[in-house]
Amino acid sequence: xxxxxxxxxxxxxxxxxxxxxxxxxxxxxxxxxxxxxxxxxxxxxxxxxxxxxxxxxxxxxxxxxxxxxxxxxxxxxxxxxxxxxxxxxxxxxxxxxxxxxxxxxxxxxxxxxxxxxxxxxxxxxxxxxxxxxxxxxxxxxxxxxxxxxxxxxxxxxxxxxxxxxxxxxxxxxxxxxxxxxxxxx
Amino acid sequence: xxxxxxxxxxxxxxxxxxxxxxxxxxxxxxxxxxxxxxxxxxxxxxxxxxxxxxxxxxxxxxxxxxxxxxxxxxxxxxxxxxxxxxxxxx
Numbered sequence: 001x002x003x004x005x006x007x008x009x010x011x012x013x014x015x016x017x018x019x020x021x022x023x024x025x026x027x028x029x030x031x032x033x034x035x036x037x038x039x040x041x042x043x044x045x046x047x048x049x050x051x052x053x054x055x056x057x058x059x060x061x062x063x064x065x066x067x068x069x070x071x072x073x074x075x076x077x078x079x080x081x082x083x084x085x086x087x088x089x090x091x092x093x094x095x096x097x098x099x100x101x102x103x104x105x106x107x108x109x110x111x112x113x114x115x116x117x118x119x120x121x122x123x124x125x126x127x128x129x130x131x132x133x134x135x136x137x138x139x140x141x142x143x144x145x146x147x148x149x150x151x152x153x154x155x156x157x158x159x160x161x162x163x164x165x166x167x168x169x170x171x172x173x174x175x176x177x178x179x180x181x182x183x184x185x
Numbered sequence: 186x187x188x189x190x191x192x193x194x195x196x197x198x199x200x201x202x203x204x205x206x207x208x209x210x211x212x213x214x215x216x217x218x219x220x221x222x223x224x225x226x227x228x229x230x231x232x233x234x235x236x237x238x239x240x241x242x243x244x245x246x247x248x249x250x251x252x253x254x255x256x257x258x259x260x261x262x263x264x265x266x267x268x269x270x271x272x273x274x275x
Contacts (some may be wrong), residue, residue, distance in 0.1 A: 062190060062250040066197055069243035073204055076239055080232055084211050087228060088218050101218075106210045109218070 010096055017093040017164060022136035022156040025086050033079035040068045081106070091152050093164055096172060098141060100150050114150060116172040118143045122165045124158035141165060186259065191252040208236055 009015070047054050047064075054060045088103035098119070101111045119141055126137035137158040141150035155161060211232065219225030 058251075058254060059190065059256050062247075062252065063193060065246055065250065066193060069246060070197060070200055073200075073239055073243065076235060077204055077207055080235075081207060081211055083228075084214055087225075088214060103214065103218070106207065106214075 009094065013094050013096045015092060015094050016168065017091075017161065019091045019093075019152070019155055019161065021086055021089060021154040022134060024130070024134055024136060025154050026083055029079055029082050029086065033075060036075045036079070037072065040071060089153075091150075091155065091161075093161070093168065095168060098150060098165060100152070112150075114141060114143055116165070116169040117176050118145075119165065119169045120144050122162045122169075124162040126158060139165075187255050187257045189252070190254050190256050192256075194252060 054064065085103050085105070088101070088109075090099075090101045092099040092101070095116075097113045097115055099111065099113045101109075103109050121140075121142040123140040123142070124137060125140070126132055126135075131137045131154075136154055136156050139150075139152040139155055139158045139161050141152075143149070152158070152161065212229065215225055215229045215232070219228070
């Protein structure tokens with residue numbers, strides 16, 4: 001199914017690939033959240049060890065519990081906002097275009113597209129042990145315009161994406177040239 | 186200075202307002218921009234269930250506490266929580 005943002009495909013245009021960042025990205029968010037959720041337990045153990053009187057104090061106890069609740073809610077909120085940021089970032093490759101849909105925090109969302117025929121260069125970059133082992137990395141798509149460049153961050157199988165873009169771009173260019181050439185009499 | 190303990194709930198209320206506002210935006214983004222498959226529905230369900238669970242749990246923890254008690258803050262009123270108990274000689 002095409003992403004909700006792709007409201008209209010051109011006649012004859014088909015969706016070839018829909019990609020999000022690699023699953024290691026949400027895994028990092030979840031693991032960080034789990035570690036952060038465990039922090040109050042560590043602090044509790046520390047208080048039990050160093051200052052147990054705090055837990056029975058009439059004022060300190062409610063304040064500590066209030067801080068714990070606030071902290072837990074904040075971890076949940078920021079972790080999930082981060083996750084939604086990941087979840088709503090999508091790259092779509094169609095037979096005619098590359099679409100880059102990105103959510104930046106709460107109030108900024110960008111949806112940009114490149115015609116495959118205008119693509120000059122595609123670079124797939126995998127760096128580091130983690131990216132090499134789990135087969136993810138960045139893909140840079142460069143057009144003829146000096147500054148126009150798509151950056152697909154931490155995408156799964158970047159080489160496959162690069163090959164697909166190059167292949168479709170070449171097809172699109174040949175198709176456009178074929179259409180543009182006047183028919184011989 | 187003496188004040189009722191519920192005063193500390195005021196900043197918590199501000200935080201809660203911010204929390205609910207961001208929750209609302211996150212839910213809106215998920216409904217509006219994610220495609221209509223089962224995965225966004227699952228993500229939304231987990232998100233809302235977790236939010237309700239944490240808010241409910243927080244309420245259950247904080248509700249039984251006596252927030253009406255007066256609190257005094259002065260250098261003399263602060264107990265030394267880290268003071269070691271006196272050693273007893275046998």
